[in-house]
Amino acid sequence: MHRAGSGAPAGSAAQDEDMTDGDLGNGTRTKSRTDPVIQRSVSCSGLSSQGSSRRGSQVSWSPGAPWSHSLLPNLSTAVCLEELSKAELRDELQKATETIELLHTELEAAHRYLEGKYAALKILQGQAILEKATSHTKNHLQKSEERAKALEKEVNSLQWELSLSQLRLRTSEQAFEKNFYR
Known part of the structure; x- marks a missing residue:
């Protein structure tokens, strides 16, 4: 130029x-x-004048795996934009655009994956809260059953004492009547 x-x-x-x-x-x-x-220096652009088209390449990303820089242009063979022809610049722009699209797709996939993880975490937290509440309710139910058994024993004991007292009262009444009517 x-x-x-x-x-x-x-x-x-x-x-x-x-x-x-x-x-x-x-x-x-x-x-x-x-x-x-x-x-500019020779390595200023960071664009590679060589490399195959990335149209057919696929992005494979798995959670926890390190991100691969294989989608990026080779920086060691970088040349300045001024030394490239318009066709080469178009090719480089096309490659960069495809790389950006692939990275954008990978970012969206990672975002969806993280949203899924977040939803799963919320479900697990809800289950943990429900389990804690269930455990708390079971403890209260067990304590209530223990109290009910203790109260039932006390009621049985009081009924037995009442029966015994009523029997003594009848015996006393009969003894009094016997002594009084004689």
């Missing part, structure tokens, strides 16, 4: 003419640039 004010001599405009069509050349000639905004 020919930039005005890039410090290139006027004769180099013809040499850079091929850049207007997206052909950046074979990269063997060096160009001097003085504009600090335009100058």
Whole structure:
């Protein structure tokens, strides 16, 4: 791309003419640039000019497994965007877009997985609360049954004492009547 004010001599405009069509050349000639905004290092873009299309690739993610960086472009073979042709840039953009789509899909799957885990956790918490309440109720029921048995024993004891007292009263009445009517 020919930039005005890039410090290139006027004769180099013809040499850079091929850049207007997206052909950046074979990269063997060096160009001097003085504009600090335009100058970049060779590994600045983080994009790879090689690699296969990721259209047919599948994302496989399992919970607890480390995330794989295989979907990302190879950073060790990175080249600057200025050294790529428009077609290569389109390819890289397409690859990056596909990678982003795959990562987005993976993120959505992870989000759904975590939502499922959260729902399962809520269910388990509800079951634990129910189990605790059931256990508490069972304890109260057992204590109530024990109290009922103790009260039943006490009632039986009191009924026996009452029967005994009534028997003594009758015996006393009969003895009194016997002594009184004699």
